Every structure is written in structure tokens, then in C-alpha cells.
Amino acid sequence: MPLHWKLVIDSTNAPALADFWAAALEYEVEDPTPLVEQLLAAGHLPEGAVVEHRGRKTFRGYAAIRHPEDPYDATSGVGHGRRLLFQDVPEPKSAKNRLHLDVHGGPGGLDDLVTRLETLGAIRVREVDKGPAGHWWVMQDPEGNEFCAT
Template structure:
């Protein structure tokens, strides 16, 4: 039998703080056992689990792996605004005039992630030929 990815683990300076941010991004919550100051924090959502682990080293370079998030009940642009309000920072804007593209944001510890168009936006574009 093949292996399964159980969690995506992200090293960070403050596991609980970053876990709380990502729980809000994913409309989820941190695990019931996790508390501020814990060395680990688990966020489980419909799409899978993110495990945040406190490490002593700071982030120094661009991520080699990053998350792509797709909004479920809002547009890409609405989701970008919501995530900026939660504490994300704009890293790069790859939106095109025709509505395609994505936005690269950084979480509160500088980890890059991308926000894509929603499935509804993709379907509407396909129907209109855009």
C-alpha cells in the first residue's frame, strides 16, 4: 500500500500564533489540545492538515514548497482582501486584465502562499470563452 500525506508541516517561530492565522484562512480551528506557547499546533480542515512546529531558526529564503488556496464561497479578489485583513501581506500580484492569474501573499511569518480563482470563477470564464 502507498503512503499518504497526513500533514503538511511548517516550521515557524510561534506555532500557536501561526496556526491560529491559518485556522482563520481555512475557516477551521486549532486542535482542542493546542494552547499558546505549545511547540506544535495542528489545524485540520476539509483539504487536509497543517502542522505548525516551533523551531529556533528564522525563515531566511523563499519557500521551496508553498500552499495554493482556492476560495470556496467568494471570489479570488474578495478572498485576497479577507486574508489581508487577517494579517497576510501582499508579496506579488499576478492577476491579468482578463481575470486569470493569482495573488501571492505572505502569512504573518513571511511564508508565501498563492490565492487562485474560485471554481465558480473558473467555470464562468470557461463558459464565456475567457
């Protein structure tokens, strides 16, 4: 049986970055509201550890997205499949990523994909054309994390 995994991405504004990547990948932002309310009511979570974002209660400094077709826990909102977790860290991004996502275009092709990602807040960094080996754009998300649009 394969192991469960999630990719964790450092951020300075986890909910906002989760919103960007959910839209970019057509994933869903996880909603931990029922779990947060349960923990608050039981006194297991202080009010200061909670923030509201887009009408949902979530843990301060964290947000996650999941593939819409993957199973998830209804109470916690945590996905049991393809998942990205964003966690706030105090320091800003300082160097090139050692790991990055490749976002593959759909039927409209690369130009449509790049344009859609730019409308969400991504920035084009450079175009790469390796001829028969491939053509893609290196881009940055709203916090400067590099990824490729292919």
C-alpha cells in the first residue's frame, strides 16, 4: 500500500497562498471549521490560535488544499490524497527553490495556462524552449516561489 504524503510549503500568508494554489491547480481549500470549533468548545485551543479567512475558521499560520476527487475527513477537512499544506514562517524566501511544481496546461495549451496563472497573481520569470525536449515558462507564485507552467 502506498504511503500518504503532503507537500509542505513555507509561506508568509498561508491562507492567501492556499487560495492562489487552489485556483491554479483547481483544488479545494480544506475547511477545518468543524474541528476548530470542536477544539475551541472543549478548551483545547486558545482563541489566539484561530483566524477566520473567507468565512472559515482555520488554524493561525496554516492552510491546506486538496484534490477535489480525493477522499477527506469531514470533521477536520484533511485530505487523504494529493495535498499541499502551507505554513507561515518568520523569515522571507531567500533563495531558489530546491523543489518545485510543474503545472501542466489543458486543452487551451501553454499560452492559455500562463495567462490564467497571471490573472491569479503569478509572474512570468523566463521562457524556456528546448525544442523537441520541451517548452515551458518558469513562473513565481505571489510569494516568489518558482514553478513551471508546461
